[in-house]
Amino acid sequence: MEFLKGEKYLCMLAPSFVSMYDYPSIVYRIRALGFQKVLEITFGAKMTNINYYAILKEKKDRTWIASPCPTVVNIIKGKYPHLIPNLVPIHSPMGCMGLIVKKHYPGYKTVFIGPCITKKMERDDIGIVDEVLTFKELNDLFLKHKIPEEIEDSKYQKTFDKLYNDYTKIYPLSGGLSSTLQYKKILNKRDILVTDGMENIINIFDNFKDGYYKKYRFLDMLSCKGGCVNGPCIDYSYPLKERIKRVEKYRTYASRYEKDLGRAGKKVHADGIDFSREFKKR
Ligand code: SF4
DSSP, X not given: OOOOTTOEEEEEEOGGGGGTSOTTHHHHHHHHHTOSEEEETHHHHHHHHHHHHHXXXXXXXXXXXXXXXXXXXXXXXXXXXXXXXXXXXXOOHHHHHHHHHHHHSTTEEEEEEESOSTHHHHHHHHOOSSEEEEHHHHHHHHHHTTOOSOOOOTTSOSSXXXXXXXXXXXXXXXXXXXXXXXXXXXXXXXXXXXXXXXXXXXXXXXXXXXTBSTTOSEEEEESSTTBGGGOTXXXXXXXXXXXXXXXXXXXXXXXXXXXXXXOBOOGGGGTTOOOBOOOOOO
């Protein structure tokens, strides 16, 4: 990726970053690359949840399949097109956050950075975000621009720019979506199946009958075993257990110390935005 003169750049970072980078030094480092704004997509995840809640509450005529994982979406489009109507027709946290920044930061080139190669296909599909980079590509940029691993320079803002959310930081873990959905008024725990890994997913899709998978109302699934913390473009130098721990620790830290820094995204910040997404056959 090249930073063009005269353009302003906004980074939207996936919270799985903490499974391989340290916080807050990663925020400094991304600013040092040339991004004027650095946001985390956690507020987008909150809006994904709010819109999922409305659909799960109102439409009970099928087993819904979570749609933030583009690999799951691609498998359905390619091999199980009869299940397209089961995909929750709401944008992923990346898509939701892309719509939010269009409203709050017009004129910026938006770049999503995360652990996932198939997010590039989602970008092509939805056309909301300008560019998608993987963590591997981010590392290449750090090398190219000679950005060190630690930056102490106080000229860079330490925290993310607003808007932000604390509890959705666990989205990159398997089950992160449903555990932050606050579903208790509309679903029982037994209505939800949390699963990950391609084998399990294929087995479930093979066993759908008439729009339902067993008695489940909602399938919270991610194609990488363990979730996005085990995505294809994560640096595996920490073992998976440690990556999961780092995400949980980061969520706890944020809810203790960063809850009220004036950056929390509220529903009102998303007023007027339509987060619905249409999934078309190939
Ligand atoms: S589970 Fe894997 S493929 Fe799916 S969004 Fe996460 S990193 Fe990408």
